[in-house]
Amino acid sequence: MSIWMALAVGSIISLDIHVFFQSAISQPLISATLIGWLCGDIMLGVQLGMLFQLLWISSLPVGAVIPPEINQSVIAATLLAGYIKPERMDLFTAFLIILVILGSFIGARFLYFSRLINVKIFERLIAGREEQIEKQTSRAIWYGLILQFVFSYILLMVLYFPGSFLWQSIEKFIPPRLDILFSYFEIAVLASGCGFVFFLYKRKHKQIILASALLLGLLLLIKV
Amino acid sequence: MQITQFPLGTRLSVLWRSFFIQALWNFKSLLSVGFTFSLLPAARKLYPDSGERINFLRRQLAFFNAHPYVAPFAIGAVLRLEMDGHPPEKVDRFRDALIGPMGSMGDQLFWATIRPAVMLFGIALLRVFEPWLNTFAALIIVLLVYNIPNIYMRWHSLNKGFELGYRLIKELKIENYERLLLRYRILGLVSFVIFLAELLERTVETxxxxxxxxxxxxxxxxxxxxxxxxxxxxxxxxxxxxxxxxxxxxx
Structure with a gap:
């Protein structure tokens, strides 16, 4: 599959984040696995999905708040991993982690701008002819979908192409013997994710739930 | 007002359109365009006269916000109140009064509980049970465990809103969904413990x-x-x- 087509698939998956259905297909665990499969390495997708899924698990899109936009960054990171097929995995994982963190920040800005454009579409809808309100409302929804697709496509390109170029430079610049410096990045991110999960559940009161869940989990583990 | 209930086809059409409710999320009216878009099929049945229909739809465009999965509560309630011929200002005020409880309930139910729990379950499935379970089968299970409550809540809330009208406000309490919350919390915690134990084991070994x-x-x-x-x-x-x-x- 060409990279342009893969970016389009990634952009379609991105529609699930905010604008259509919200079926969780855009969650890192699922989207990265699907993109990994498209790139011919499903297990790489699973690994990246698990790595990033935990990171922003406690960040909730409540009300009009725009949280870090991790989902699209993970899609871009998985595309990079799938197309580059790196050999220096420790360094590459560290690179992807930094890319996803930066990408989540850029993605939040993109979302903010797309919502500003949505204001313009809304204002045109309000100022439009009254008798065409039904058609114009449906049209506005389509504009919203198309706009989000275009924004996602641009964001994925912005992350993929400079990311690819940057990786080639980093690979040349950093000698392989220094890879050991980055060997703990993956476990640090997984542990950070676990810290976020603890935070998420600390508020969920009722010690009995925690105790029973812990017990059941341990029992299941022993059985497995 | 002649109709007393909407045909199944109309309700399904409203449900389908509710999946697009956030498509034109904007800083001025938040979800109002998606909300109005969802109401269109029912509005055609409710107001065959185009003048009345335009007035109704313009009112809905003013402002609306909710968690996307529970927004059909408001859709159903607005349709019920309009059908019963309540004054437009009262209907609009009631719709606005639903915004806070709907947002709070949906966020607690889905964003803070069900979604993290299902993703933790997915991680446990893929990481620990991977040797016994095909990756795609695991993904399908995860999507089902997440989307069954998602789709059920949208359909249930549409019908409940329509059934209860003004009385809906009593339904919008997180306490009414405690059992569901408890199940998903346990699912999330059990999955997390399994994942954590496996991760710790591997970490200590390294x-x-x-x-x-x-x-x-x-x-x-x-x-x-x-x-x-x-x-x-x-x-x-x-x-x-x-x-x-x-x-x-x-x-």
């Missing part, structure tokens, strides 16, 4: 620095997130700690 990075990053993240509600900082500090320990190993 080397002592690995275990140190793990404990340090987890503790640091939990403390900073709890104390200052920060998201980027604990991750970046964990990476810094990992880099320093990597440097120690290198030297």
């Amino acid at each position: 080397d002592i620095l690995h275990t140190l990075v793990f404990m340090l990053s987890m503790g640091l993240t939990f403390y900073i997130r709890r104390r200052w509600s920060l998201i980027y900082t604990p991750v970046l500090l964990s990476l810094l700690a990992a880099f320093i320990l990597g440097l120690i190993k290198f030297l």
